[in-house]
Amino acid sequence: MRDAIDAVDWSAVPGHPDWYEPEHASRGLRALADAVHLVRAAEAGSLLGGGGIVHGHSGAVFPAAAVAAPLLLDIVQHGHPAAGETALGLLDEALSFRPRPGYTRVLPPHGAAVPICCVIADHVRARTAPLSRMGSTGKALLADAAEHWxxxxxxxxxxxxxxxxxxxxxxxxxxxxxxxxxxxxxxxxxxxxxxxxxxxxxxxxxxxxxxxxxxxxxxxxxxxxxxxxxxx
CATH class of the missing domain: 2.40.30 (Elongation Factor Tu (Ef-tu); domain 3)
Structure with missing residues (x-):
């Protein structure tokens, strides 16, 4: 999982210069993937929620959230339960927070620019089976994703x-x-x-x-x- 995280040049992902912290994205994802208890998962979540993929205090989501979504879903499926719960919470915030003007879309490898939330929703729907088995939190995330049809x-x-x-x-x-x-x-x-x-x-x-x-x-x-x- 670390290889997939390190393969992304997070500084090259667009984001508002006053809000987006690429180093928080890379460090936070690595720490969350490695977390084996609640404290480490919370520390990683603070990095990711403090400018890494979202900015919790302002309710902002960044394009990095769309890039991070499949990595967070891997952590949900294969990481420590505390890390998985943190990842689910971050995905829920990324779906509900608003992007900053000028940074509302991401460009997939093939095709036109797509709203951040819709890219995340597509990634979530691709994991419908495992998320459905994760109780109310997983089902709630699927329900949130369904709104982004x-x-x-x-x-x-x-x-x-x-x-x-x-x-x-x-x-x-x-x-x-x-x-x-x-x-x-x-x-x-x-x-x-x-x-x-x-x-x-x-x-x-x-x-x-x-x-x-x-x-x-x-x-x-x-x-x-x-x-x-x-x-x-």
Missing amino acids: RFDVRESVADGDDTAAFGSLAGRFPDDVGAVELNVAGEFTVLDRVGLEYAPQEGSAEACLRVGGLLPGDLPPGAILYPAGCGL
């Missing part, structure tokens, strides 16, 4: 004055969805007429969204929809 468009067809978009839905699409961000090859558009036509059935992610005001060509395969509030 994403819809990947596979195909779009005209349906009257609207467009029906077929694809896969991760997370929970809300009844009162509000504004939705459409990401097409890195170009962002905010939509206000999006509804769930049919939800995924158990064991499947297939769903359909009804989108008003757009033509099928505006929703090409590979387009992604997120909650618009996540990109702020």
